[in-house]
Amino acid sequence: MTPRRVSRVASLIKEELSLIFLHKIQDPQLGVITITNVKVSADLRYAKVYISVYDKKNRNALLDKVDELKSMIRTELAHRITIRFVPELNFFIDDTNDYVERIEDIFKEIHKNDN
Template identity: 30%
Template structure:
């Protein structure tokens, strides 16, 4: 199987699931879910669907349960619209992109604050020792 076919199938599955979620499921636990990526195995038998949920930790957990409960229905709908001989099994995996982005942003903010503190200290600092620390040849003493 070509990786090009894998990529096309993954992209089509992502669009189909996103469209179905946009229409809404009858599950009240489902929050604001965004499908971020789909990866299909080389034999086209399994699709890992990565998603994010906007909201609290509880809303993320509820949405994960709702997606797990709707997996069979989503798989049958994907199979019906794909028209392939074998519909891949679906696995929903929470995507850690937002958490990682928040962590990186906080690290960058901390680094910027430390740089500003160092710059403030450096502004009022003086050199330790002599102003010109390099050794110069001695001048002959006059008698």
């Protein structure tokens, strides 16, 4: 596969997964989940799906719940997109925002006594 095709498929999967989480999954335990990134393997067989969750304290339990719903999510994705193989979905917590917050806190601490 060309990198451009892989990128287009990843973008399509991200968009469709966002809609699935918004409209099809009605589980109040999950709260607000955002699909932040999707990385698809070159053969389009596997997809790493990065999610951001509002509830930082229970994120591992939320990830477990999403993993339980994985087959239903993949089936729904298969109904929405037209490709030969719907990739195997693997969900991960995207902790980029946590990292950014830590860096900002460090900068604030460094510059606190600049006056």
